[in-house]
Amino acid sequence: MTSVATRGARDLETFASEAEKWLATAVPARWRENRGRLAGKESDALRREWDRMLWKGGYSGLSIPAKFGGRGLGLAEEVVFHVLAGKVQAPDGFTRVGKTLVAPMLIKSGTPGQRETYLPPMMRGEEVWCQGFSEPEAGSDLAGIQTRARPVEGGYLLTGRKVWTSFAQHAQRCLVLAQTQPDAGRYRNLTMLLVDMAQPGITISDIRQISGAVHFAEVRFDDVFVSADDRVGADGEGWQVAMRVLGDERGGVETASRYVEIRSDLDLLLETVGDRPELAGHLRNLDVRAELLRWQLAKVVDREADADSAFQRSASVLKVMWSELWQDVTRLGLSTAPHTHREHWRYQYLEARAVSIYSGTNEIQRNILSERILGLPR
DSSP: OOOHHHHOHHHHHHHHHHHHHHHHHHSOHHHHHHTTTSOHHHHHHHHHHHHHHHHHHTOSSTTSOGGGTSOOOOHHHHHHHHHHHHHTTOOOOTTHHIIIIIHHHHHHHSOHHHHHHHHHHHHTTOOOEEEEOOBTTBSSOGGGOOOEEEEETTEEEEEEEEOSOTTGGGOSEEEEEEESOTTSOTTSSEEEEEEESSSTTEEEEEEOOTTSOOOEEEEEEEEEEEEGGGEESSTTOHHHHHHHHHHHHHSHHHHHHHHHHHHHHHHHHHHHHTTOGGGHHHHHHHHHHHHHHHHHHHHHHHTTTOTTTHHHHHHHHHHHHHHHHHHHHHHHHHHHOOGGGHHHHHHHHHHHTTTTTTTSOHHHHHHHHHHHTSOOOO
16 A cells, blocks of 8 residues: 555545545435434444445445455545545444454455455445454453364364454454464464354344443354364464454544544534633643644554554554543533533443443553553563
8 A cells, every 4th residue: 555645645635525525425315314313223224235335436445455346545545534424424334344454454464265255245345244352351451362262173163252342243254363272372372263153153142331322242152163264374373463453443444433523522512612711721622632633643644554563553542542532522521511412412421431441441552652662661
């Protein structure tokens, strides 16, 4: 992928103009008018249709090489498109995990057969993927997971539990990190597997959040067979593969979507309580932090080619910035907003409680930054 500087600002402006025009007519009117109030089945149907529309419109897998079904552009175009999509309240399709996490991983670490099998239906919006990393006893300590994949003839038998699994209720495939060598040392006993979700031995249970929403699920695996052909990398190399996946998860695409939501919430605050003198300093501070977030997002985009060092560190900074900013914005909104906006701020406040935990807790991100940037001892 080429850098932003190589492509040029003019190319990016042209892309943004084309994307903005497409979004203006592509977003279903019923979604735009009723977002947040549609019944589950209707909402799900519109989100599935949106995945197919992205493919037909040429906006699926923007940074994925064309030979794998994408557009062959870069992270800059992905970020620009997600910002524009957020502004017009476009649906969040079900294929985000596949396109932003699984696809880059398979391109970097997968076999030709895996790429040929899984990337085309992913780009077309036909197959939904979920990510099986976190566990009940290993949330922030990913190296301590207990899910086991016991080697058998032709592959593995997978047993264990995963929690906070986005899109599990809709997924055909799951990216699972599991122990395959329990006697090996820490970080060297894990393997990344691609699991077919439509087979016996898999149980999915919804997890209802404090906000009332259901974004996640618990997934149980009971002697589920995984072919050796569906192992990513060598046996015992799962930790290295997982770190690359988490770096992509903390990077630009997720932050682009969050930035739009944070900016929207902050603008609502300025509109409703911006004339209160006692809040002027607090609101000014939040506004400055939102602008700094935008600049940090641009920095991460410029470092996309340096995926194993500067990009990863910048992504950790980004994760801490946006998650804590959103929590502070929603906290102020809940405590100061007029009655007419009370329900909005209650929901946003409760939703924001979890964002400093997932994709690696903010404590973990600060450890990464202290060790890899400041050179502090462990």
